Amino acid sequence: MEKNSKTKYGCIKCALAGLLMFFLSNTLFSQQSATKFTLEGTVFSEQDETLIGVNIHLKDRPSTGWATDFNGKFSVQVNKGDILIFSYIGFQDLEYQVTKPDSHVKIVMKQAVQELEEMVVVGLGQQRKASVVGAITSVDVGSLQVPATSINNMLGGRVAGVISMQSSGEPGKNISEFWVRGIGTFGASSGALVLIDGLEGTLNQIDPADIESFSVLKDASATAVYGVRGANGVVLITTKRGGSGKLKITTRSNVKLSLLKRLPDYLDAYDYATLANEASVVSGNQPRYSDIQLELIRYGLDNDLYPNVNWQKEILNTASWQNTHYISAQGGGTVARYFMSLGISSESAAYKQDESSKYRKDVSYNTYNYRANLDINLTKTTQLYLGLDGYISINNLPGMMDTDWLWSSQAQLTPLTVPTKYSNGLLPAYGKDDLISPYVLLNHTGMSTKEDYKNMVTLAVNQDLKFITKGLTAKVQVALDNRAYLTEKRHKMPDLYNSSRRTPDGELVMIKRVNAYDAKYESNESQWRKYFLEANIHYDNVFDQKHRIGGLLYYYMSSEKWTIYRTSMLAIPKKYQGISGRVTYGFKDTYMIDANFGYTGSENFKKGEQFGFFPSVALGWVPSQYEWTQKNMPFLNFLKLRASYGTVGNDRITDDRFPYLTIVNTNAAGGWGGSGLIETVVGADNLKWEKSTKADVGIEAKLLNNNMEFVLDVFHDNREGIFQRRTQLPAWVGSMTMPYGNVGSMVSYGADGNASYTHKLNNDLSFTVRGNFTYSTNKIKNWEQPYQKYDYLSYSNKPYNVLRGFKAVGLFKDEKDVLNSPTQFGNVRPGDIKYKDVTGDGKITDDDKVPLSYSPFPRLMYGFGAEVRYKDFTLGLLFKGRGRTDFFKNNNGYGYLPFYGGNTGNVLSMVKDQSNRWTPAWYSGDPKTENPNAIFPRLTYGKNENNDKFSSFWLGDSRYLRFEELTVNYNLRMAALKRLLGVNSIDLQFVGHNLYVWDKVKIWDPEQADKNGYAYPLPMTFALQIYINF
Secondary structure: OHHHHHHHHHHHHHHHHHHHHHHHHHHHHHHHHOOOEEEEEEEEEOOOOEOOOOEEEEOOEEEEEEEOOOOOEEEEEEOOOOEEEEEOOOEOOEEEEOOOOEEEEEEEEOEOOOOOOOEEEEOOEEEEHHHOOOOEEEOOHHHHOOOOOOHHHHOOOOOOOEEEEOOOOOOOOOOOEEEEOOOOOOOOOOOOEEEEOOEEOOHHHOOHHHEEEEEEEOOHHHHHHHHHHHOOOEEEEEEOOOOOEEEEEEEEEEEEEEEOOOOOOEOOHHHHHHHHHHHHHOOOOOOOOOHHHHHHHHHOOOOOOOOOOOHHHHHEOOEEEEEEEEEEEEEEOOOEEEEEEEEEEEEEOOEOOOOOOOOOOOOEEEEEEEEEEEEEEOOOOEEEEEEEEEEEEEEEEEOOOOOHHHHHHHHHEOOOOOOOOOOOOOEEEOOOHHHEOHHHHHHOOEEEEEEEEEEEEEEEEEEEOOOOOOOEEEEEEEEEEEEEEEEEEEEEEOOEEEEEEEOOOOOEEEEEEEOOEEEEEEEEEEEEEEEEEEEEEEEEEEEOOOEEEEEEEEEEEEEEEEOOOOOOOOOOOEEEEEEEEEEEEEEOOOEEEEEEEEEEEOOOOOOOOOEEEEEEEEEEEOHHHOHHHHHHOOOEEEEEEEEEEEEEEEOOOOOOOOOOOOEEEEEEEOHHHOEEEEEEEOOOOOOOOEEEEEEEEEEEEEEOOOOEEEEEEEEEEEEEEEEEEOOOOOHHHOOOEOOEEEEEEEEEEEEEEEEEEEEEOOOOEEEEEEEEEEEEEEEEEEOOOOOOOOHHHOOOOEOOOOEEEEOEEEEOOOHHHHHOOOEOOOOOOOOOEEEOOOOOOOEOOHHHOEEEEOOOOOOEEEEEEEEEEEOOEEEEEEEEEEOOOEEEOOOOOOOOOOOOEOOEOOOEHHHHOHHHEOOOHHHHOOHHHOOOOOOEOOOOOOOOOOOOOOEHHHEEEOOEEEEEEEEEEEEEOOHHHHHHHOOOEEEEEEEEEEEEEEEOOOOOOHHHHHHOOOOOOOOEEEEEEEEEEO
């Protein structure tokens, strides 16, 4: 038996050895028969001109590559049967199969036929631009390829339909908020939905170089397929994918210099003390500083008790730097295609940290991002997609973590409050928190870090169903988005002191304000995850070259969950699901109609009310298709009129879960020392969807051989059933937390548009001018609130978030004026602000507050610019502006109102100018100082109960026109670079940003007007950037 077994295994070994020898012999034979040889030739155009720098590679082997020389000639090593791909900009790709060695191959490339049908990315697909009837803005992706912290910061003034605001320039906080067509609801959510490759994301986590297309969907027709998610507009981004062809590698590096500008300019110690005396004396008090003290301050004779500290110079450098690096690879063959990218950014803040501090760690914001898109043809009709993308941000901060304290501290601590450090080596503080010296907060409180991690994996299958009917496709996509947030805090505090006097022998008398504690470590970690499932069936076909019919059926489901919640109800995953559809029809590209619907479910409503149906319809007419128009109006290349009307639902109430449920506390205090029941939250089981009814009318045109084009839209959005907590319930209800109700309503309306004109002067020189605008305003139709005695106190029939205050009618002239005027607040003196008695009851109360201006959010935003191209040079200019946007100058008090906190509260240098403040003649000796047009009323040391009120006196205008961007680009293409280094082109770019601002605010950036110096300023930046394309 054993012998037979050995014989059996021996036969198997012999057979395997024979097969191996046969395989090796065949392989050797194949290698010998596949001996490489040289193929040489020349590439011509159809006009028999040689083409320089034509790319050549082997099909399905994109890593190989050659290029034609200055004479259009090439020489490549190939095997018999290889297929060469010839590609050149402006020409159709050409395939050439190698059959034999040849030294005189002639390749003739045909010019590419210009694509007549421009495509636009719409909800869940693409449509021909000519047939789109929704309000959609397509963004030129090339305009986004400039150094910027986030794409958010580049939208306002570039994209019609978008209004944005940036409130900070600090790395990690310097990301703009934006709204599509303004704010249309006072409910919980007014921000736009951002979709990256069909999945929810954020713009600040994607590199502009990864973007293939960028669209903004604005009306009900365009957003309907996204249901509740698209109620406030949709931003659609598709990222780059691989392609069959030679491997393309792109690298980018840039360095950016940021210069701080528009910092608050505060008085030095002597001027501060001089005005402090005025503020005290004109209020009937003694001077704050004696003549001897003023001399000590002026000459810096006691820097402990009478310092002269410029806190901005102590904690700020004038400049900071950012470096970014990026690399991507794009290629593939007939079976698989790929796109991969990796980006790194390191951005430092301009904080000046003491190098001698043991706890020194530069305040910075560093990010890392990656992306991989892989498409695989499983069959001729089935395609698999795998997507991976991730983002990491690391924000290094001081130990107290909140840098807002630095800005609050520098606004509150005057140059005389405390020194940077006492001469005895002790560190100062006037109080706790933001009354600690900003120098101490920055350098002696330890270090902390905020880290955010995002990873998403996507798997999709695309199936061509043409075997059923032409134009039918299906797609199923699943994704997992996982995010982690980690905060680490290594904080400490030294003993901090304050001193206001010396002993008879000259020693400082120190009072401890803050007790020291040793270094502590704290950390907090949380995770968030979201599952997605999407499926759609899409149809698009043309019949008889006249009838274009399209259709879409889309299903969406998501489930998201936080780990931070510790209660049973909040820990339940939040789920959404819905189905939507679209049917389109076009006749001769002249008449179009789209019908859309969304049927979406939400957890916020009781059973039976969870799903809402929201239809929309859009019509389009293209009169430029008529023969009569083409014959009699040759200057008009394209004209389209369109209109849409539809409804969109919104269920975003607050973070409260299941608001229709009543929450009962079974352990509430009861009578006679026992326990009882109480309804802590009264559920609203009659809640329904907030409904937005949107209408849009638009016109699109191209003229003068397509050199001029414009788009104009007028829109109207009526919101009904906005969620509000009830305020008019009777007292007998007895609930601790009022229920929600669909009681609010609001209307918003406006217009947006863009226009451009391109003119080619000759083959080397051309220019383009362009502009865009967005105007959006609103009015609350109903806001539930308790009964108001006067109509102007009601929020209804007013714009949303209006600025309210007293109506100032000037400054009191004298004591007689004070006595003969209605009673105001506190001890009023001449030079104080005089208010209008709106109610006529002889006294100024809160009933006299009236709406003074619109919301501090801009209603009008616009941008215009030009681009000049000369040979390989391009010069670009961009200006951005916004219309009148009012704010209260005394919003924070400290840092604007002189001596707001008495010993605390810096004073702006502009107050020193006598023409800017009201001073009684008995103090100044000059009647002209009683200036009725003064910017500041009578000075007061400490808070002035009357003058501190929000009123029209303090109303400012933050409209501006900003020289947003200057770009100089040079494109370098040399055959030698291609031949020696494989470099197709190099782009060298210089970009200047925020170069100048025309405005009325002056003392700080108008976008930060309401911050009153409490925010890191928006810097002026200069960047050098290089793109290398292999």
